[in-house]
Amino acid sequence: MVAENKNEFRKRDLFLTGALWLISLILPDPHLPYRREFLKKRDFVYLGVLVLLPVIWPGSLFLMGLAGIYAIVALGLSLFLGYAGQISLGHAAFFGIGAYTSAILTTRYGIPTVGAFFASAAAAAACAYLIGKPILKLKGYFLALATLGFGEIFLVIVREARDLTGGVSGIFGVPWFSVAGFAFDTSLKQYCLIWGVLIGLILFAKNLVRSKMGRALLAVAASEDAAASVGIDVARIKIGVFVISAAFAGLAGSLFAGVISTASPDAFGLGLSVLMVMMVIMGGMGTLYGPIFAAIFLTWLTDSLGAYQEYSLPIFGVIFILLLIFFPDGIATRLNTRLIYLISYWGRKRRRERIDQ
Amino acid sequence: MTQLLTIDRISKSYDGVLALNRVSLAVRKGIIKGLIGPNGAGKTTLFHLISGLESPTAGRISFGGVDITGKAPHEIAALGVGRTFQTIQTLGTMTVVENILAGMHTRVPGNFLSSGLWLPWIHKGERAALKEAKQILEFLGLLGRWKWSAMQLSFGQQKMLELGRAIAMRPRLLLLDEPAAGLTPAEVKKLSEKVCQLRGQGITIMVVEHHQGMVMEIADEVAVLHNGELIADDTPAAVKRDRRVIDAYLTGGGRGA
């Protein structure tokens, strides 16, 4: 799981991620004045950049693959949190449900990975539907807590049901993802698979967001009373987006199991749920590409910090808090405004000089 | 004579406080009905009951022949009841045109799956919706700002936007809760014109208002609530002369808002 020559990558990779981020900011604001336009030139640039990244720096393939998996979860979560405004601190559980479903189906029952892939999404979606019906009546802190509780229950069940899930050690030897005999066994092939799935899901999400359902999500976040007054079934919308975001996480989990070849409880705890919520917040609530870039950024960050061993988590926590204090609307939004302010500085300076003369 | 909305002995009590006491009134199709009364009389509560945000403690409400007592707000909205809110609830995070489009939710096709896959009829529906939304914005005089974020509009414009959102539903009954509150005299005049134009299009309208001038001018009938009871329900001229109404406003005695 460790890339060779880790140390070489540290500085260069952080720099490149940062540059990527700035590039995405210089391009016109993804908060479209009117969200409708689809597949503008901007989208091709974003998608192109995302796809061609490993060409820019080879050797990052595995990590970019992992980032892509987390990006899928972040994308789903951004619909639930960023658009519909509902808090979930338990999405790692859906991710884990997906991973375990795939792992169990492929290792125990010999089901082909593609079937397991869709079954994982279905399993996560079903759990979300069952949990969602009672929980989604809650608001704010209590919803956050209920989802957190669900996440913890998931972990307890996974650790205890040893016959099914292999307990604390988990399931090993999950086969590589394969379609009709073609196995995704190298980092490059896995990268293409993961980002292919991600791009497909981005298109789906984009369609959703620019349709009436996207407006319904935003309306529910802005004012549930107003939404109900125009005929939006708020409860149904909340469950629908919860189930969709869980399905995304389930798909990601399936890919995760197929790439890491194991499924164990440690990977699916509160820390991961919190990380994914961070991705959505940092990326910017109400955007789709933001959380994806944030997923890449945070995956890199956790990986780079990993070199510092036991210092990594406290440092990560501190960075976390600082990010929240200084960029509550997401890094992109704040930096974007500042960048625009900077770029427009010269124009304003010239205008001021003209006035003074 | 078709009664579009029938309110039959509605009572609503909150933990023992009786907000509405056996109120009965009816609204004919195609008129503007004013609903006035001192603060705390129960006007907004009545609107909440009609639109479904609250359920009555007793009594029945029927709309277009259908009993809507206790139905969920979105069901009632789907039947053709639109409303605006006293504390303005524009969807501030969305753009102006998206606010209008949100109002068209029940009339645009699509669910999660079909929208995500952007099936052909979704595309057609969206195009038609956008066209109509722009027409509504033009009617309201907001077309120039259609791409703006709703938060950037002035207060008066936001009230118009909320009205537009309700109109976008093509409702049969429109409930306007203090639409003139906080508007300048010029804006009130413009609002009155728009509301009359809506009546001309066949929409039945109920208006809760404190702005006596506006209500008396545009309403066909006026109902007066005081302390949760209906004390008058007549033409504006008759209501203005009604002894009990004058007493209610002058001597107060109403509960706090």
Next chain:
Amino acid sequence: MTPWIHIPQLLVTGITMGAVYALVALGFVTIVRASQIINFAQGEFVMLGGVLTFFFISGAGLPYPIAVLLAVILVTIIGLLLHLLVIYPLRKASALILIMATLGASIVLSNTSALLFGTLPKALPSFSGEQPLELGGVLIAPQSLWVLGATFSLLLALHLLSHRTLVGKAMEASSSDPLGADLAGISRNLMVFFAFGVSAAMGSIAGVLVTPLFYTSYNSGTLLGLKGFIAAVLGGWGKNNGAILGGFALGIVESLSVAFIPAGYKDGVAFVVLLLILYFRPKGILGSPFIDSRRW
């Protein structure tokens, strides 16, 4: 051997654990009463109380009582710092951001503790000896009595604080009517500041009390914090009495559950209780001044 035989002993454990949960819950409620903020780092205060006392005894060779006093003071300072560095800068932020920030603080505190003091569980000597008392066939560790005693003493102290001291009354005022209190000259931020201090002190005392019974290590704070929060919701969100009641209720339910389901699922019981309570009665057993029933 039916499970029912174990009930009395399990009850004792349950009550002891319940007292701990009650203390943690009180810590949550104190902050919530001042500010509507839920401090997910509450459990870490408990953890730090135990871990720091251990450090002062074994690392610095201080006598037990001094070590305890020093640890409590230090954790109180940490709580105040938490307010100054994290909560105060975010005083205008949304609920979501605050949740995330306190979670972040929890991560920092627990992992720094692991860094500085190691990851091995720490134990402390019991206050009055290890010999368990026997009462009708049931063994009670004397430490349990200390825990119970301290819980009720702290409840009493909090009551006196809120109702007899000026500062306490100011805090009460600030939580019932923030605007009114503000107009009366009570600085909301200062009240929240104090609340964090009081909460941290209580948490650390709980940690010191409980470490002799159950080990404390760098990661015990998170789970304890969550269970304490569940206890607070269970008993009646926002009420001190609710926190105590909820704590004991949760402790007993959790402990008794071991008789009926495999032991490994014990930690899950608290979360199942949480989901049940949130679904059926979010106000909690005693009801809550903070939750508007119309909108739940």
